[in-house]
Amino acid sequence: MELDLKGKRALVTGGTRGIGRAVTLGLASAGATVVAVHREDTAAAESLRRELAELGGSVVRADVTVASEVARVAETCKAQLGGLDVLVNNAGVHGHAPLAELDPAGWTRLIDTDLTSMFLVTQACVPLLAEGASVVNVGASVAFRGMAGAAHYTAAKAGVIGLTRSLCKEFGGIRVNTIAPGVIDTGDELPPPVAERVKRMTALGRLGTPEEVAGAVLFLASDLSAYVTGALLAVDGGM
Ligand code: NDP
Numbered sequence: 001m002e003l004d005l006k007g008k009r010a011l012v013t014g015g016t017r018g019i020g021r022a023v024t025l026g027l028a029s030a031g032a033t034v035v036a037v038h039r040e041d042t043a044a045a046e047s048l049r050r051e052l053a054e055l056g057g058s059v060v061r062a063d064v065t066v067a068s069e070v071a072r073v074a075e076t077c078k079a080q081l082g083g084l085d086v087l088v089n090n091a092g093v094h095g096h097a098p099l100a101e102l103d104p105a106g107w108t109r110l111i112d113t114d115l116t117s118m119f120l121v122t123q124a125c126v127p128l129l130a131e132g133a134s135v136v137n138v139g140a141s142v143a144f145r146g147m148a149g150a151a152h153y154t155a156a157k158a159g160v161i162g163l164t165r166s167l168c169k170e171f172g173g174i175r176v177n178t179i180a181p182g183v184i185d186t187g188d189e190l191p192p193p194v195a196e197r198v199k200r201m202t203a204l205g206r207l208g209t210p211e212e213v214a215g216a217v218l219f220l221a222s223d224l225s226a227y228v229t230g231a232l233l234a235v236d237g238g239m
Contacts, residue, residue, distance in 0.1 A: 006031030009081035013037045014091030016045040018186035022210035028055045064117035074124040084128045086221040089118040090138040095153045114156035131173045136220045141180040141236040168230035175229040182236025184208045203238025
């Protein structure tokens with residue numbers, strides 16, 4: 001009974017910052033070979049590229065909302081890894097806008113990034129996913145409760161739960177689960193009154209860390225969770 005990912009081949013979208021970075025480094029340090037996807041050429045992407053190169057992994061620049069770029073990511077995984085045992089659909093953007101101020105383009109951009117990308121990436125990777133592989137989709141626990149000013153975000157994240165539950169039935173031997181983080185401290189400063197309110201709403205009385213989310217993703221990626229599929233695991237400190 002140990003968390004061992006030696007020999008596993010993994011793809012993490014949005015792997016260069018925040019939760020995705022912690023997941024990428026967590027998978028790699030547990031022995032997996034990881035391809036991490038990002039969209040912008042940033043210092044974070046460059047530093048991860050160097051760290052992963054030492055561990056045998058790599059970083060690919062692609063927009064996961066664009067089918068042709070997603071196809072290129074799948075080709076890279078096939079060429080570099082030969083297949084996939086773990087897929088973590090993590091790339092996403094946060095959005096805040098009251099409905100009255102939300103234009104159709106803003107709605108579509110958020111749904112495309114946080115939900116449609118999971119359809120595109122998962123579909124492109126199906127031929128690569130080995131029997132017994134694990135897909136982890138990153139949702140958000142706010143999707144259970146709703147939040148004023150985040151109808152597009154919570155709609156996308158609620159969609160992730162439906163996508164996960166349907167695909168676990170469609171895929172059979174490939175497990176598919178949702179992880180639902182609460183409010184995680186990824187370095188983006190929350191206004192102090194908002195941070196205080198979040199702490200009051202949370203049983204553990206604090207924000208989570210990217211590593212605490214990564215721990216749950218590693219559990220779902222590993223054989224320790226071999227009988228878990230279609231599940232929804234909140235990592236929100238008891239919000
Ligand atoms: P960050 O903003 O810190 O990082 C997002 C990552 O996704 C970056 O690597 C970014 O790449 C990548 N990304 C965004 N859009 C695209 C795209 N179109 N194509 C490719 N890559 C893209 O996010 P978090 O770590 O905060 O969040 C990660 C996931 O967790 C998201 O799905 C988010 O909704 C979810 N979540 C986060 C919570 C939190 O409190 N942080 C709470 C609940 C859920 P680049 O740097 O190149 O832009």
